[in-house]
Amino acid sequence: MDRAWRPQDELPEEATAFVGRTRELGAVRAAFERARLVTLTGPGGVGKTRIAMRSARELAGDHPDGVCMVELSGVRDGALLADTVAMSMGMRDSMAVPTIDLLVECLRARRCLLILDTCEHLVADCAAFAMTVLRACPGVRVLVTSRQPLDLPGEQVLAVPPLEVTRSGGEAVELFAARARDALPGFTLTAANRDVVVLLCGRLDGIPLAIELAAVRLRTLSPEGLLKRLDDRFWLLGDGPSETVRHQTLRTAIGWSHELCTPPERLLWARLSVFAGGFDRAMAEEVCADSRLDREAVAECLAGLAGKSIVQRAADGRHLMLDTLREYGAAWLNEVEPVQPLRARHRDCLARLAGRAAAAWLTDDQDRWLRRLDAERDNVRAALEFCFTVPGEERAGLRLAASLWSGWLCRSRFTEGRYWLDRGLAAVTGPFPERADALWRSAYLRTNQGESPRAMPLADEALRLAGRRGDDIGCGRALRTLGTAATFMGDAGRAGRCFDEALGILLVRGPREDLIMLRMLRGFHRAKSGASEAALAECDEALRLLEDAPAEVWARSWIAYVKALAHWFLDDVDGCARELRTVLAGFRRVQDLVGLTNGFELLGWVYARQRRYADGAVLLGAAARFPAQVGVPRLGDPALEDLHRELEGRAREALGPDRFAEHFERGMALTVDETVGFARDDPRAP
Structure with a gap:
């Protein structure tokens, strides 16, 4: 994970101007002076996420190791919570150690702000996650947005109120005017319309989402017309508690917007609720079009919903729908089809x-x-x-x-x-082809996480099922996976037999990508088995298969890494270093932190052999900083773990314990880009 994985200028851009909330922003800052967990609560549409984002920007200077905002509305299974946080922070779960343990290890010495946005459907999971991180990582602060608190000891709960409406205006009126100008350029508050706008914002209880939906209607209605149409809807409201009334107010405002949509637009709104996160127009047409709503109608209605602010268009051209509006659409969908x-x-x-x-x-x-x-x-x-x-x-x-x-x-x-x-x-x-296919794929992922012994039975079953069906390609893939697991387990004989048999099958009928992977993995096996020249030949064959894809990066980077390892075992440290510098650029481009970690580690060994002990210590520190190697043998092999200890010991002895620690800690403090620049002898690297 990068040191500053989410600097404040990379937080999600604010699509519209931020209005007011001075008191709430001050309350967040004051709450963090008393506690490390702050939860913003309130009903949907009250502005919790916007306050959290603005607070993050204002507090960024207090968190030198970065700010990370994690959007959880699309996560429905709490088992994926830690993984979602890790992905937002740029981590890759390269091993079988629980992701929460990786996060704790990575955050333990950092001073950062973690924002968990939209937690109400995962309250118990978010509470357990926050408690674990806060207990183990003293420099981490957590800001939560949720419709209900996490109920943790020490949690500072700030209820986000609606925007204030006063006789002369207030923040609610400021927001209405700002959004009205977005919808109707040239709109201004005047003595003639101010009282009407104040009444309108009061009817909407100062709820930001309700105000924004109303302001959009100025394209077709005057402020007076807006107020009259809204008053016609307020028979739904009762005399219940204020929170219930506010909920009804928002529901009424959304329902009013719903009524102003055409029947096809309402149907599309309901159908779009099936999307989690964003979608583009082609996806909307593919999923939502049928005999009731053809593709042309979907495109037309999508534009209409965007014009009414029911869906929002992001900078990348995709469309988004706020959770509150998606929930309304889902409820409507259940009623209509x-x-x-x-x-x-x-x-x-x-x-x-x-x-x-x-x-x-x-x-x-x-x-x-x-x-x-x-x-x-x-x-x-x-x-x-x-x-x-x-x-x-x-x-x-x-x-x-x-x-x-x-x-x-x-x-x-x-x-x-x-x-x-x-x-x-x-x-x-059952013995279905989908099961056989999934077995070897799951087994292969296990080998990458240091679980080769547990991967073997899965790949064996995949081989049996594919054999019964006469699926030669499935057999070749299962054998390739068995060979990879055997390689990591140090069983060179079995690995060689599996790879040879897989090659015999895949050479005849295998897809190109399967052969590329097989050549690369067979090269890795041969390099570790002492047959480095044969390993280099395997890599060259893999590159030949990639000739039709000169811009492909991921496989080319791993092939170059295998070549670097082969050069290492040939005692060609210069050749190893040459390959690694190319490798690191490729892995950086595809964001493969496992590859980067392995590359930093191996180049650190090269520098130790070249008596560049200080540089080697820096790279060993960089490799240790990433969680990719925790709990897994160095580069996937216990023998290479022994080599790491030998070369680290050589550098430590040459530099002395204090100087070695100084350079090692410098490597741990570098960002990914800084480490890649340092490893490639870039003079701009620190």
Whole structure:
């Protein structure tokens, strides 16, 4: 994880001007002077997230190790909470150690602010997570937004009130005027309309979301018309407690906006609630269009909903819907049509996207599709959750998970990949092809997390199932996985036999990407087995297979890493260093922190052999800073762990304990970019 993984200027951009809230911002700052956990509570639409974002910007100077905002509205399973936080912080779960343990280890010595946004559906999980982090990491502060507190000892709970409405105006009126100018350029508050706007904001109880929805209507109605139409809706309100009234006020304001939509727009609003996170127009058309609402109508209605601020258009062209509006749409959907067919169409849409991403693996288009899968993370999770909770959809879930495998692999998201594959394997127990495919994929992820002994039985079962079906490619993939697990277990004989048999199968019928992976892994096995020249030949063959993808980065970086390891065992430290400098640039580009960690480690050894002991200590410190190696043998091999201790001891002896510690700690303090620059002898590196 980078030292400042989320500097305050990289927080989500504020789409509209921030208005008022001086007291609330001061209260957040004062609360953090008393405690390390602050929770902003209040009903939907009251402005908790905006206050949290603005507070984060104002408090950034108090947190030298960064600010990280984690959006949780799309996370429905608490088991994925820690993984979601880790991903937001740039971590990669490269091993089987629980992600919460990695986070604690990474945050233990840091001074940072962690924002958990929209926690009300995960209160118990967020409470357990916050308690663990706060107890173990004294420099971490946590800011929570939720409709209810976490109920933890020492938690400072700040109820976010509606905006103030006074006779002369107040912050609520300021907000209305600001949003009115966005909707209707040239709008100004005047003596003629101020009283009406004050009354309008009072009717809306000063709730920011309600005010913003009303302000948009100035495109078609005057302030007087707005007030009259809103008054016509207020027969719904009763004399209950203020919190209930405010909830009803917001519901009324949203319902009023709903009534102002055309019937097709209302239907689209309801259907769009199936998306978790964002979506683009093509996805909306694919999921929401049918005989009642064709694609042209979807596009037209989407523009209409954007014009009414029901959906918001992000800077990247995608559309977003606030949680409160999504909830309203979901409730309406339950009344107008069956939900399950729509969720199935949503799943099918994500399956097609994942299939195109899988087809782009190890091609020049790989990076673009990896970024697309990153953007669809919440939608992917929603689709998988649908598959593994609705009877009869489990095999479709395993097929979707298989399509996502290469994305999890390239991004080193092994724990999440295993989570979904294993959920599917628990549900699909028969001898189906989807089970055989998921078994070797889950086994391979386990080998990457230091669990080769547990991976072996899964790959063996995959081999048996594929053999029964006459699936040669499945057999080759299972054998390749068995060879990889055997390599990490130090069983060179079995590894060699499995790789040779896999090669015999895949050379005849295997897809290009399977052969590339096999050549790369076989090269790794041969380098570790003392056959470095043969390892280099395997790498050259893998690169030949990549000739049609000159811009591909991920596989090329790992192949270069295997070549560097082969040069190391050939005692060619200069050749090893040359390959590694190329490797580090590639791994940085694809955000592969596992590859970067391994590269820093191996280059640290090279520097120790070259008697550049201080530089070697810096790189060993950088490698130790990332959690990728905690609990896993160095570079996946106990023998290489022994080599690490020998070379670190040599540097420590040459420098002396104090100087070694000084350089080692310097490496731990460098950011990813600074470490890559240092490793590549960039004169701009610190």
